[in-house]
Amino acid sequence: MDEIVKAALKKWPNVPACRGWLALDARGDWYMRDERVQRAGPFPQVKGSRILHDKLREFIQRNYLADEHGAWFFQNGPQRVYVELEAAPWVWRLIAGEGAPAVVSHTGAPARVAEALVDERGRLFLATDLGLGLVHTLDMDSAADAVERGLWAPREVVFAELPARHGYRLSPAGDAAQLP
Template sequence: MDDIVKAALKKWPNVPACHGWLALDARGDWYMRDDRIQAAGPFPEVKGSRITHDKLKDFIHRNYAADEQGAWFFQNGPQRVYVELEAAPYVWRLQADPSGPVVIWAHTGTPAHFESAVLDEHGRLFLHTDLGFGVVHSLDMEAAAQAVETGLWPLQELRFAELPGRFGYRLSPQRDLAPG
């Protein structure tokens, strides 16, 4: 976490959290979701405005974490901005390496090491790594397929609805708070 963010948390410790305004899709893209977009429908059915500013994305990546209940957030100064997830907390990018295992890194740029692989009923590949749980980016399925076919990544099949509970994350902290 950035030092400026830590300082803001100390200075203003009781700023209310924000829900529904930030989302991460299955390709690692961030979306802003203002009141109008939120009223138009849930994420990912209605995505919002894609964040393209590189310095803003870098700031989000450096200050991206999870709380004790598995809800992911971006710590924006003193305010915690909870994230709506399309598939998982991380989106894995892969690079085949002929001299060793497939190189894995998160959409945040952080490197990771393979622990296990999961295939859901929609044919999406998820990896559990030392960093956490995430979905493989659709553009990197060739490298993933090679790792699966050569036996480096044995697959477990699970239904998508089981993944958040099994791997300790929440897709929608906002909807989890809704009365009902």
Template sequence: MDDIVKAALKKWPNVPHCYGWLALDARGEWYMRDDRIQAAGPFPVVKGSRIAHEKLREFIERNYLHDDAGCWFFQNGPQRVYVELEATPWVWRLTATAAAPQLRSHTGLEASFESAWLDEHGRLFIATDLGLGLVHTLDMECAANAVEAGLWLPQDVMAAALPRQFGFVRRPAPGTDRA
């Protein structure tokens, strides 16, 4: 977490949490969802405005955390902005290596492989030391090579079971967080 964010938390400790205004899609893209967008429909049916500003994305990604209940949020100064997840808290980008693929999150963090999971829709999820994430669609060839080489042995899973099994909340709401 940025030092400026820590200082703001100390200065204003009781700022109300924010829900529904920030979302992460299955490709690791951030979306702002104002009142009008929220009224138009749920995420990801109605996504909102993709955050393209590089410095804003970097700020969000440096301050992207989770609470004890598995609700993910962006600590925006003194305000905790909870994130709606289309799939998982992480989206993995893969880099082929001589051994198993290297995993890097949509926020740029490196991760260590623990297990692979394949859902009923054919989506590949990877559990790591950081948590569960979905393999980015552009990296499925690299992932398929790891599976074919026997480096990753995906287990079957129902998509609806993932949040409970891996301890995350897709749609935080007041009362689901333990902040």
């Protein structure tokens, strides 16, 4: 977490949380969801405005965390901005190499794979030391190569069971009564 964010938390410790305004899609893109977009429908059916500003994306990614209830948020100064997730809290990018591909999150954090999972839609998830994430669609060739070489052996899962099994919430905005 950025030092300026830590300082803001100390200065203003009781700022109410924000829900429904920020989302992460299955390709690792961040979306702003203003009131009009929120009224138009839930994420990801109605995504909102993709955040294109590099410095803002980097700031969000440096301050992206999970709370004790498995709800992911961006700590924006003294305010927690809870994140709507399309599939998982992480989106993995793969870097091909000699052995298994290196795995890096949409935030740039490296991860070590513990298990590969494939859901009923054919999406590949990797359980890692950071948590569960979805392999980016552009990296499925590298993922398929790892499977064919026997480096990963995906186990079939039902997508609806993944959040509870891996300790995260897709929509903290819908769980507002249960969150701080």
